[in-house]
Amino acid sequence: MAILKVLKLPDPRLKQVSAPVESFDQAVRDLVADLEETRLAGPAAVGIAAPQVGVLRRIIIVDVSTRPKTPNHGHLVLINPEILHWEGFAIGREGCLSVPDYTGNVIRATHIRLRAQDLDGVEHLYEMEGFEARAVQHEMDHLDGLLFVDRVVSRRTDLYRRQVHQPAVFPRVKAQ
Amino acid sequence: MSEWNLLTLVGADRPGIVARVTRVLYEFGCNLGEASMTRLGGNFAIMLMVSSARSPGEILDALKPVAETLGLRIHLDPSTGGLHQHLTPNVQVRVFGADRAGIVAEVTEILAAQGFNILELDSDVAGESNRPLYIMNIQGYSDQTLESLIEALAPLAARGISIDVTPVDLLIG
Numbered sequence: 635m636a637i638l639k640v641l642k643l644p645d646p647r648l649k650q651v652s653a654p655v656e657s658f659d660q661a662v663r664d665l666v667a668d669l670e671e672t673r674l675a676g677p678a679a680v681g682i683a684a685p686q687v688g689v690l691r692r693i694i695i696v697d698v699s700t701r702p703k704t705p706n707h708g709h710l711v712l713i714n715p716e717i718l719h720w721e722g723f724a725i726g727r728e729g730c731l732s733v734p735d736y737t738g739n740v741i742r743a744t745h746i747r748l749r750a751q752d753l754d755g756v757e758h759l760y761e762m763e764g765f766e767a768r769a770v771q772h773e774m775d776h777l778d779g780l781l782f783v784d785r786v787v788s789r790r791t792d793l794y795r796r797q798v799h800q801p802a803v804f805p806r807v808k809a810q
Numbered sequence: 811m812s813e814w815n816l817l818t819l820v821g822a823d824r825p826g827i828v829a830r831v832t833r834v835l836y837e838f839g840c841n842l843g844e845a846s847m848t849r850l851g852g853n854f855a856i857m858l859m860v861s862s863a864r865s866p867g868e869i870l871d872a873l874k875p876v877a878e879t880l881g882l883r884i885h886l887d888p889s890t891g892g893l894h895q896h897l898t899p900n901v902q903v904r905v906f907g908a909d910r911a912g913i914v915a916e917v918t919e920i921l922a923a924q925g926f927n928i929l930e931l932d933s934d935v936a937g938e939s940n941r942p943l944y945i946m947n948i949q950g951y952s953d954q955t956l957e958s959l960i961e962a963l964a965p966l967a968a969r970g971i972s973i974d975v976t977p978v979d980l981l982i983g
Contacts, residue, residue: 681983696983727899729982735894737980765979772983782983 638672638687640731648732649779652683652690654714658755662693666711666753669695676731681769683776686732694773698766706766715750715774717743718759726768728782738786742768812861814843814889815869821882823854830876835860838872843893859889899929899949899978901959907971909935909942917946917973920962926952949978 641648655662665684673682673695680701684693697709722744729737746767748760762770772782819831828847835842843859862869866886877884905917918928930949937943952959956975963973 677982679982683983727978727980729898729980731982735896737896737898765981768981769983772981 635671636668637675638668640672640676640686641688643733643781643783645732647688647690648685648776648781650685650690651779652685652692652777654692655751658713658751658753662691662713663753665689665691666693666695669693673731679731680765681773682731683773685776685779692777694770694777696766696769696773698769701765704765705763707760707762710750710760711753712748712750712770712773713752713755715748715770715777717746717748717771717774719747720767721745724768725787726765728768728772730772730782732776733781733783736783738782740772740782740785741787742771746770812841812863814859814861814892815866816887816889817856817858817860817869818885818887819856819858819873819877819882820853821877821880823849823852824880827854827880827882828856830880831856831873831882834873834876835869838862838869839864840869859893860886897927897929897951898980899951900980901926901950901952901956902976902978903946903948903950903959903963904974904976905944905946905948905971907944909937909944913944913971914946916966916969917948917963917971920966921948921950921952921959924952924954924959924962926950926954926959 669682669684669687672687673679680698681694681696684691692714694712694715695710696712698704698706699708720743723741724744725739725741727737728740744767745761745763748762748770749757750760751757775781821827832842840860840862843861845856845858847854847856847858860869866888870884870886873884903917903921905913907913914933921928928948928950931946933944933946935942936945956977960975963975966973
Protein backbone atom coordinates (compact mmCIF):
# COMPACT_ATOMS: atom_id res chain seq x y z
CA MET A 635 0.00 0.00 0.00
CA ALA A 636 1.15 3.47 -0.77
CA ILE A 637 -0.13 7.01 -0.86
CA LEU A 638 0.05 8.04 -4.51
CA LYS A 639 0.73 11.49 -5.88
CA VAL A 640 -2.52 13.24 -6.86
CA LEU A 641 -2.29 15.01 -10.21
CA LYS A 642 -3.30 18.67 -10.18
CA LEU A 643 -4.64 20.84 -12.97
CA PRO A 644 -3.30 21.79 -15.49
CA ASP A 645 -1.75 18.31 -15.76
CA PRO A 646 -2.81 17.10 -19.25
CA ARG A 647 -3.34 13.53 -18.02
CA LEU A 648 -6.46 14.73 -16.20
CA LYS A 649 -7.98 15.55 -19.59
CA GLN A 650 -7.51 12.05 -21.02
CA VAL A 651 -10.23 9.44 -21.49
CA SER A 652 -9.57 6.34 -19.37
CA ALA A 653 -9.69 2.78 -20.72
CA PRO A 654 -12.04 0.06 -19.40
CA VAL A 655 -10.70 -2.55 -17.00
CA GLU A 656 -10.70 -5.96 -18.67
CA SER A 657 -8.84 -8.28 -16.31
CA PHE A 658 -9.80 -8.24 -12.66
CA ASP A 659 -6.42 -9.26 -11.29
CA GLN A 660 -4.22 -8.54 -8.30
CA ALA A 661 -2.82 -5.43 -10.00
CA VAL A 662 -6.30 -3.88 -9.99
CA ARG A 663 -6.76 -4.83 -6.31
CA ASP A 664 -3.42 -3.25 -5.43
CA LEU A 665 -4.30 -0.09 -7.33
CA VAL A 666 -7.67 0.19 -5.56
CA ALA A 667 -5.98 -0.24 -2.16
CA ASP A 668 -3.52 2.53 -2.99
CA LEU A 669 -6.30 4.74 -4.33
CA GLU A 670 -8.25 4.33 -1.11
CA GLU A 671 -5.20 5.11 1.00
CA THR A 672 -4.59 8.20 -1.13
CA ARG A 673 -8.23 9.33 -0.78
CA LEU A 674 -8.07 9.02 2.99
CA ALA A 675 -4.73 10.81 3.24
CA GLY A 676 -5.96 14.09 1.73
CA PRO A 677 -8.67 16.58 2.66
CA ALA A 678 -11.99 14.88 3.44
CA ALA A 679 -12.68 13.54 -0.05
CA VAL A 680 -15.79 11.39 -0.56
CA GLY A 681 -14.38 9.94 -3.74
CA ILE A 682 -11.39 9.47 -5.97
CA ALA A 683 -10.84 8.31 -9.54
CA ALA A 684 -7.87 6.35 -10.90
CA PRO A 685 -6.88 9.03 -13.44
CA GLN A 686 -6.35 11.43 -10.51
CA VAL A 687 -3.24 9.41 -9.69
CA GLY A 688 -2.24 9.11 -13.35
CA VAL A 689 -3.69 5.63 -13.97
CA LEU A 690 -6.00 5.94 -16.95
CA ARG A 691 -8.36 3.08 -16.07
CA ARG A 692 -12.13 3.27 -15.44
CA ILE A 693 -12.03 2.80 -11.66
CA ILE A 694 -13.55 5.06 -9.00
CA ILE A 695 -14.08 4.87 -5.26
CA VAL A 696 -17.03 6.63 -3.60
CA ASP A 697 -17.95 6.60 0.07
CA VAL A 698 -20.42 9.10 1.51
CA SER A 699 -21.35 6.84 4.42
CA THR A 700 -19.59 9.02 6.98
CA ARG A 701 -21.93 11.96 6.30
CA PRO A 702 -24.93 12.28 8.59
CA LYS A 703 -28.43 11.85 7.09
CA THR A 704 -27.11 10.93 3.65
CA PRO A 705 -28.66 7.96 1.80
CA ASN A 706 -25.79 5.76 0.64
CA HIS A 707 -24.57 2.33 -0.41
CA GLY A 708 -21.52 2.34 1.87
CA HIS A 709 -17.98 2.10 0.56
CA LEU A 710 -18.10 1.53 -3.19
CA VAL A 711 -15.42 0.42 -5.61
CA LEU A 712 -17.00 1.04 -9.02
CA ILE A 713 -15.23 -0.40 -12.04
CA ASN A 714 -16.32 0.41 -15.60
CA PRO A 715 -19.29 2.37 -14.21
CA GLU A 716 -22.06 3.42 -16.56
CA ILE A 717 -25.06 5.64 -15.85
CA LEU A 718 -28.16 4.01 -17.35
CA HIS A 719 -30.73 6.65 -16.43
CA TRP A 720 -30.70 9.97 -14.72
CA GLU A 721 -33.34 12.50 -13.74
CA GLY A 722 -33.80 15.78 -11.98
CA PHE A 723 -31.12 18.36 -11.46
CA ALA A 724 -29.74 20.36 -8.59
CA ILE A 725 -26.94 22.83 -8.08
CA GLY A 726 -24.33 21.92 -5.51
CA ARG A 727 -20.91 23.16 -4.54
CA GLU A 728 -17.95 20.98 -5.44
CA GLY A 729 -14.22 20.93 -4.97
CA CYS A 730 -11.61 18.43 -6.09
CA LEU A 731 -8.33 16.97 -4.90
CA SER A 732 -6.98 17.83 -8.36
CA VAL A 733 -8.06 21.50 -8.13
CA PRO A 734 -6.85 22.79 -4.75
CA ASP A 735 -8.21 26.03 -3.28
CA TYR A 736 -11.21 26.35 -5.58
CA THR A 737 -14.87 25.44 -5.23
CA GLY A 738 -17.72 26.11 -7.62
CA ASN A 739 -21.37 25.41 -8.26
CA VAL A 740 -22.16 22.50 -10.55
CA ILE A 741 -25.47 21.12 -11.86
CA ARG A 742 -25.85 17.35 -11.45
CA ALA A 743 -28.66 14.86 -11.80
CA THR A 744 -30.36 14.21 -8.46
CA HIS A 745 -31.18 10.54 -9.17
CA ILE A 746 -29.16 8.07 -11.20
CA ARG A 747 -29.34 4.41 -12.05
CA LEU A 748 -25.87 2.99 -12.31
CA ARG A 749 -24.28 -0.22 -13.53
CA ALA A 750 -20.74 -1.04 -12.40
CA GLN A 751 -18.47 -4.00 -11.78
CA ASP A 752 -16.79 -4.82 -8.49
CA LEU A 753 -13.23 -6.06 -7.89
CA ASP A 754 -14.24 -9.56 -8.99
CA GLY A 755 -15.78 -8.29 -12.21
CA VAL A 756 -19.32 -8.97 -11.00
CA GLU A 757 -21.91 -6.50 -12.27
CA HIS A 758 -24.14 -4.56 -9.86
CA LEU A 759 -27.02 -2.15 -10.36
CA TYR A 760 -27.48 0.82 -8.05
CA GLU A 761 -30.22 3.40 -7.59
CA MET A 762 -28.64 6.52 -6.15
CA GLU A 763 -29.83 9.93 -5.11
CA GLY A 764 -28.59 13.23 -3.77
CA PHE A 765 -25.06 13.56 -2.47
CA GLU A 766 -24.02 10.02 -3.37
CA ALA A 767 -25.33 10.44 -6.93
CA ARG A 768 -23.43 13.75 -7.16
CA ALA A 769 -20.21 12.13 -5.93
CA VAL A 770 -20.48 9.33 -8.50
CA GLN A 771 -21.09 11.81 -11.33
CA HIS A 772 -18.11 13.90 -10.19
CA GLU A 773 -15.80 10.86 -10.11
CA MET A 774 -17.12 9.40 -13.37
CA ASP A 775 -16.37 12.69 -15.11
CA HIS A 776 -12.68 12.07 -14.35
CA LEU A 777 -12.87 8.87 -16.43
CA ASP A 778 -13.83 10.97 -19.45
CA GLY A 779 -11.24 13.67 -18.85
CA LEU A 780 -13.73 16.13 -17.37
CA LEU A 781 -13.32 18.06 -14.14
CA PHE A 782 -15.93 19.99 -12.21
CA VAL A 783 -14.35 23.21 -13.43
CA ASP A 784 -15.58 22.17 -16.91
CA ARG A 785 -19.14 22.31 -15.54
CA VAL A 786 -19.12 25.26 -13.12
CA VAL A 787 -22.13 27.50 -13.56
CA SER A 788 -22.51 31.20 -12.88
CA ARG A 789 -23.28 32.20 -9.33
CA ARG A 790 -26.34 33.93 -10.70
CA THR A 791 -27.71 30.85 -12.41
CA ASP A 792 -29.36 29.79 -9.20
CA LEU A 793 -31.50 32.93 -9.12
CA TYR A 794 -32.96 32.22 -12.52
CA ARG A 795 -33.69 28.61 -11.62
CA ARG A 796 -35.79 29.89 -8.78
CA GLN A 797 -37.91 32.07 -11.02
CA VAL A 798 -38.82 29.38 -13.54
CA HIS A 799 -39.77 26.04 -12.10
CA GLN A 800 -38.66 23.62 -14.76
CA PRO A 801 -39.97 20.08 -14.91
CA ALA A 802 -37.48 17.22 -14.71
CA VAL A 803 -35.84 16.81 -18.09
CA PHE A 804 -35.44 13.06 -17.86
CA PRO A 805 -38.13 10.44 -17.26
CA ARG A 806 -38.47 9.06 -13.77
CA VAL A 807 -36.89 5.67 -13.22
CA LYS A 808 -38.80 3.21 -11.10
CA ALA A 809 -37.07 2.24 -7.88
CA GLN A 810 -36.04 -1.39 -7.77
CA MET B 811 7.99 42.92 -4.84
CA SER B 812 4.43 43.07 -6.15
CA GLU B 813 1.61 44.40 -4.03
CA TRP B 814 -2.07 43.66 -4.47
CA ASN B 815 -4.59 46.38 -5.13
CA LEU B 816 -8.35 46.26 -5.45
CA LEU B 817 -9.36 48.01 -8.66
CA THR B 818 -12.96 49.12 -9.23
CA LEU B 819 -14.21 50.42 -12.57
CA VAL B 820 -17.79 51.48 -13.27
CA GLY B 821 -19.42 52.89 -16.37
CA ALA B 822 -22.21 52.53 -18.92
CA ASP B 823 -22.16 48.98 -20.29
CA ARG B 824 -20.90 48.33 -23.80
CA PRO B 825 -19.00 45.49 -25.46
CA GLY B 826 -15.21 45.53 -25.08
CA ILE B 827 -14.72 47.10 -21.65
CA VAL B 828 -13.04 44.03 -20.12
CA ALA B 829 -10.81 43.42 -23.13
CA ARG B 830 -9.57 46.99 -23.34
CA VAL B 831 -9.02 47.49 -19.62
CA THR B 832 -7.20 44.19 -19.12
CA ARG B 833 -5.05 44.74 -22.22
CA VAL B 834 -3.81 48.02 -20.73
CA LEU B 835 -3.11 46.36 -17.38
CA TYR B 836 -1.28 43.46 -19.05
CA GLU B 837 0.90 45.74 -21.15
CA PHE B 838 1.68 47.79 -18.05
CA GLY B 839 3.05 44.64 -16.37
CA CYS B 840 0.15 43.99 -14.00
CA ASN B 841 -0.95 40.55 -12.89
CA LEU B 842 -4.67 39.88 -12.29
CA GLY B 843 -6.13 37.82 -9.46
CA GLU B 844 -9.68 37.23 -8.30
CA ALA B 845 -12.36 39.27 -10.02
CA SER B 846 -16.07 39.86 -9.99
CA MET B 847 -17.60 41.71 -12.91
CA THR B 848 -21.26 42.15 -13.67
CA ARG B 849 -23.84 44.28 -15.42
CA LEU B 850 -25.97 46.19 -12.93
CA GLY B 851 -28.81 48.34 -14.22
CA GLY B 852 -27.20 49.17 -17.56
CA ASN B 853 -23.82 49.83 -15.97
CA PHE B 854 -20.89 47.49 -16.01
CA ALA B 855 -19.02 47.13 -12.72
CA ILE B 856 -15.57 45.60 -12.40
CA MET B 857 -13.97 44.60 -9.10
CA LEU B 858 -10.54 43.19 -9.77
CA MET B 859 -7.45 42.25 -7.80
CA VAL B 860 -4.35 43.66 -9.53
CA SER B 861 -0.77 43.10 -8.49
CA SER B 862 2.06 45.18 -9.79
CA ALA B 863 5.51 46.40 -8.91
CA ARG B 864 4.24 49.85 -9.92
CA SER B 865 2.69 52.27 -7.46
CA PRO B 866 -1.08 52.72 -7.26
CA GLY B 867 -0.66 56.21 -8.74
CA GLU B 868 1.20 54.80 -11.76
CA ILE B 869 -1.50 52.17 -12.34
CA LEU B 870 -4.19 54.86 -12.23
CA ASP B 871 -2.24 57.01 -14.69
CA ALA B 872 -1.85 54.05 -17.05
CA LEU B 873 -5.61 53.42 -16.97
CA LYS B 874 -6.62 57.03 -17.40
CA PRO B 875 -6.74 57.10 -21.24
CA VAL B 876 -8.84 53.93 -21.60
CA ALA B 877 -11.12 55.02 -18.75
CA GLU B 878 -11.72 58.36 -20.44
CA THR B 879 -12.40 56.74 -23.80
CA LEU B 880 -14.89 54.28 -22.31
CA GLY B 881 -16.40 56.69 -19.76
CA LEU B 882 -15.33 54.60 -16.76
CA ARG B 883 -14.83 55.84 -13.23
CA ILE B 884 -11.84 54.26 -11.50
CA HIS B 885 -11.01 53.57 -7.88
CA LEU B 886 -7.90 51.82 -6.64
CA ASP B 887 -7.29 50.66 -3.08
CA PRO B 888 -3.99 49.17 -1.96
CA SER B 889 -4.99 45.86 -0.43
CA THR B 890 -3.53 44.00 2.50
CA GLY B 891 -5.17 40.78 1.32
CA GLY B 892 -3.80 38.40 -1.27
CA LEU B 893 -4.72 35.26 -3.12
CA HIS B 894 -5.66 31.92 -1.52
CA GLN B 895 -7.79 33.41 1.25
CA HIS B 896 -11.02 31.71 0.24
CA LEU B 897 -13.73 30.98 2.74
CA THR B 898 -16.18 28.29 1.71
CA PRO B 899 -19.87 29.08 2.28
CA ASN B 900 -21.85 26.57 4.32
CA VAL B 901 -25.26 28.26 4.27
CA GLN B 902 -27.38 29.64 1.46
CA VAL B 903 -30.20 32.10 2.15
CA ARG B 904 -32.69 32.75 -0.64
CA VAL B 905 -35.06 35.65 -0.20
CA PHE B 906 -37.90 36.96 -2.29
CA GLY B 907 -40.89 39.19 -1.78
CA ALA B 908 -42.90 42.05 -3.24
CA ASP B 909 -40.30 44.77 -3.72
CA ARG B 910 -40.14 47.46 -1.08
CA ALA B 911 -37.40 49.44 0.66
CA GLY B 912 -35.76 47.76 3.65
CA ILE B 913 -35.72 44.07 2.74
CA VAL B 914 -31.94 43.81 2.53
CA ALA B 915 -31.37 45.67 5.80
CA GLU B 916 -33.98 43.60 7.64
CA VAL B 917 -32.61 40.27 6.43
CA THR B 918 -28.93 41.06 6.82
CA GLU B 919 -29.29 42.68 10.26
CA ILE B 920 -30.75 39.42 11.54
CA LEU B 921 -27.97 37.44 9.89
CA ALA B 922 -25.30 39.77 11.28
CA ALA B 923 -26.73 39.40 14.78
CA GLN B 924 -26.25 35.64 14.35
CA GLY B 925 -22.60 36.17 13.42
CA PHE B 926 -23.32 35.18 9.79
CA ASN B 927 -20.53 36.21 7.43
CA ILE B 928 -21.82 37.09 3.94
CA LEU B 929 -19.42 35.82 1.26
CA GLU B 930 -21.57 36.45 -1.82
CA LEU B 931 -24.76 38.38 -2.35
CA ASP B 932 -26.64 38.68 -5.63
CA SER B 933 -29.94 40.43 -5.91
CA ASP B 934 -32.29 41.31 -8.69
CA VAL B 935 -35.62 42.99 -9.22
CA ALA B 936 -37.84 40.79 -11.35
CA GLY B 937 -41.56 40.64 -12.04
CA GLU B 938 -43.59 43.25 -13.89
CA SER B 939 -42.67 46.92 -13.56
CA ASN B 940 -45.91 47.72 -11.72
CA ARG B 941 -45.54 44.63 -9.48
CA PRO B 942 -41.81 44.26 -8.91
CA LEU B 943 -40.41 41.23 -7.12
CA TYR B 944 -37.20 41.49 -5.12
CA ILE B 945 -35.01 38.39 -5.23
CA MET B 946 -31.81 37.96 -3.25
CA ASN B 947 -29.44 35.04 -2.92
CA ILE B 948 -26.85 35.06 -0.14
CA GLN B 949 -24.10 32.53 0.43
CA GLY B 950 -22.15 32.77 3.62
CA TYR B 951 -20.53 31.13 6.56
CA SER B 952 -22.24 30.59 9.90
CA ASP B 953 -21.33 28.73 13.07
CA GLN B 954 -25.00 28.64 14.06
CA THR B 955 -27.29 25.73 13.33
CA LEU B 956 -29.70 26.03 10.40
CA GLU B 957 -32.58 25.81 12.86
CA SER B 958 -31.33 28.81 14.79
CA LEU B 959 -30.93 30.87 11.59
CA ILE B 960 -34.40 29.84 10.39
CA GLU B 961 -35.92 30.75 13.74
CA ALA B 962 -34.19 34.13 13.81
CA LEU B 963 -35.47 34.94 10.29
CA ALA B 964 -39.00 33.63 10.91
CA PRO B 965 -40.50 37.00 11.94
CA LEU B 966 -39.82 38.32 8.43
CA ALA B 967 -42.19 35.75 6.92
CA ALA B 968 -45.05 37.51 8.71
CA ARG B 969 -44.05 40.65 6.80
CA GLY B 970 -44.42 39.01 3.41
CA ILE B 971 -40.81 38.00 2.79
CA SER B 972 -40.19 34.43 1.72
CA ILE B 973 -36.91 33.10 3.12
CA ASP B 974 -35.35 29.72 2.43
CA VAL B 975 -32.27 28.71 4.43
CA THR B 976 -30.41 25.65 3.15
CA PRO B 977 -27.02 24.09 3.80
CA VAL B 978 -24.34 24.38 1.13
CA ASP B 979 -22.93 20.87 1.02
CA LEU B 980 -19.41 20.94 -0.28
CA LEU B 981 -18.40 17.79 -2.11
CA ILE B 982 -14.67 17.10 -2.43
CA GLY B 983 -13.91 14.37 -4.91
